Amino acid sequence: MSASPIYLGVVGVGGVGTAFLSQLARLPNAPKLVLLARSSQTLLAPTPAYSPAIPAADWATAAAGPSLTKTGALPAEEIASYLASAPGRAILVDNTSDINLARQYPTFLKKGISIVTPNKKGFSDDLSLWKDIFASAAEGKALVYHESTVGAGLPVLSTLKDLVATGDEVTRIEGVFSGTLSFLFNTFAPASGSSDAKWSAVVAQAKELGYTEPDPRDDLNGMDVARKLTILARLAGLEVSSPDSFPIESLIPSELASLPSSADGIAEFMKRLPDFDAQMASIKDTAEKEGKVVRYVGSIDVAAKNVKVGLQTFEKDSAIAGLKGSDNIISFYTKRYGANPLIVQGAGAGGDVTAMGVSADLIKVVQRLQ
Numbered sequence: 088m089s090a091s092p093i094y095l096g097v098v099g100v101g102g103v104g105t106a107f108l109s110q111l112a113r114l115p116n117a118p119k120l121v122l123l124a125r126s127s128q129t130l131l132a133p134t135p136a137y138s139p140a141i142p143a144a145d146w147a148t149a150a151a152g153p154s155l156t157k158t159g160a161l162p163a164e165e166i167a168s169y170l171a172s173a174p175g176r177a178i179l180v181d182n183t184s185d186i187n188l189a190r191q192y193p194t195f196l197k198k199g200i201s202i203v204t205p206n207k208k209g210f211s212d213d214l215s216l217w218k219d220i221f222a223s224a225a226e227g228k229a230l231v232y233h234e235s236t237v238g239a240g241l242p243v244l245s246t247l248k249d250l251v252a253t254g255d256e257v258t259r260i261e262g263v264f265s266g267t268l269s270f271l272f273n274t275f276a277p278a279s280g281s282s283d284a285k286w287s288a289v290v291a292q293a294k295e296l297g298y299t300e301p302d303p304r305d306d307l308n309g310m311d312v313a314r315k316l317t318i319l320a321r322l323a324g325l326e327v328s329s330p331d332s333f334p335i336e337s338l339i340p341s342e343l344a345s346l347p348s349s350a351d352g353i354a355e356f357m358k359r360l361p362d363f364d365a366q367m368a369s370i371k372d373t374a375e376k377e378g379k380v381v382r383y384v385g386s387i388d389v390a391a392k393n394v395k396v397g398l399q400t401f402e403k404d405s406a407i408a409g410l411k412g413s414d415n416i417i418s419f420y421t422k423r424y425g426a427n428p429l430i431v432q433g434a435g436a437g438g439d440v441t442a443m444g445v446s447a448d449l450i451k452v453v454q455r456l457q
């Protein structure tokens with residue numbers, strides 16, 4: 088007997104979304120792509136047959152697919168209704184960083200539509216949304232997978248969930264949680280050798296490489312790391328009310344802090360950032376005088392219910408100082424593992440590795456729905 092078809096809606100075709108589509112095109116037993124959206128355009132397989140499916144691969148190939156319905160941006164409720172009416176189980180992959188779409192996850196889940204996403208916003212916003220998401224999933228018998236919200240494709244959330252589910256006691260989680268900030272400090276202040284790179288030039292490079300959030304200030308102000316720690320803390324059992332409920336050290340010059348988060352605001356920020364290179368150079372030099380390097384780290388002390396995010400200096404021969412490229416390193420201290428933590432390390436940003444986490448989650452959801 089062949090498995091009944093599963094229907095897929097994908098929103099977002101940026102760095103991660105494009106890499107995801109190309110992985111989707113190669114997946115055996117891939118669900119039928121029936122909706123594909125970017126900020127101002129939506130492609131739909133025509134109803135009531137939900138056929139022909141949209142060809143995966145990339146946006147241009149998809150948009151050239153025959154007999155598709157094409158429209159502008161659709162409200163989340165309409166996307167949910169469209170997917171819920173498909174003649175089989177449905178999955179939404181959210182490859183945006185849109186908080187408004189994330190706030191609608193409960194609407195999708197209550198209708199039985201499973202969610203797969205690298206978008207951190209829904210899981211790190213107010214605790215009430217977190218609770219609503221998982222209660223709605225239970226109500227709609229739908230699944231929620233979001234591995235790439237922390238450490239991109241690295242098995243961070245699955246590891247933590249396994250530790251908790253098997254009865255281990257997680258006491259502390261610490262490390263480098265930002266691919267962008269890892270790349271910036273590894274390049275700007277390497278542990279071996281020296282670098283003349285200007286901070287602003289390395290920020291521009293990280294943006295170009297697709298490591299940053301759509302607005303790079305979300306990385307530089309520490310909020311991206313704070314969101315990841317909020318997600319990990321919640322999975323470890325702490326009721327963190329929101330990512331701004333603990334102190335976060337920002338690397339954004341105060342003079343640039345109030346620029347708007349529009350495309351113009353981002354461009355203005357990037358243009359004026361070189362004026363403040365001396366500030367980061369001074370932080371680097373101060374660490375250098377002590378024979379150390381500076382890195383941006385985070386930690387969760389589960390027993391003390393304490394979350395910290397900010398700059399710290401490290402000996403040059405330490406594991407954190409020696410990270411390369413966009414690598415994350417995440418150490419789980421638990422009762423079972425004792426003094427030697429379970430460590431997950433590897434690339435923590437970039438389209439391909441993030442999409443890998445999304446595709447792997449999709450495979451798990453498809454297997455569980457069949």
Ligand SMILES: NC(=O)C1=CN([C@@H]2O[C@H](COP(=O)(O)OP(=O)(O)OC[C@H]3O[C@@H](n4cnc5c(N)ncnc54)[C@H](OP(=O)(O)O)[C@@H]3O)[C@@H](O)[C@H]2O)C=CC1
Nearest residue numbers: 099100101102103125126182183184205206301436437441
């Ligand atoms: N880049 C990385 O290394 C990692 C990213 N992530 C997360 O992955 C997500 C995507 O990141 P990335 O691909 O880099 O971001 P991009 O800015 O490259 O892409 C965002 C995409 O979302 C679309 N979009 C935004 N808002 C909406 C909306 N309301 N409705 C429909 N489409 C919308 C954009 O449309 P348009 O094409 O029209 O602009 C674009 O296609 C983010 O949540 C990010 O935090 C997680 C881990 C690592």
Ligand SMILES: N[C@@H](CC=O)C(=O)O
Nearest residue numbers: 265266267299300436
């Ligand atoms: N901007 C983020 C992307 C992954 O979450 C980062 O740099 O870590």
Ligand code: NA
Nearest residue numbers: 234237239241
């Ligand atoms: Na991950």
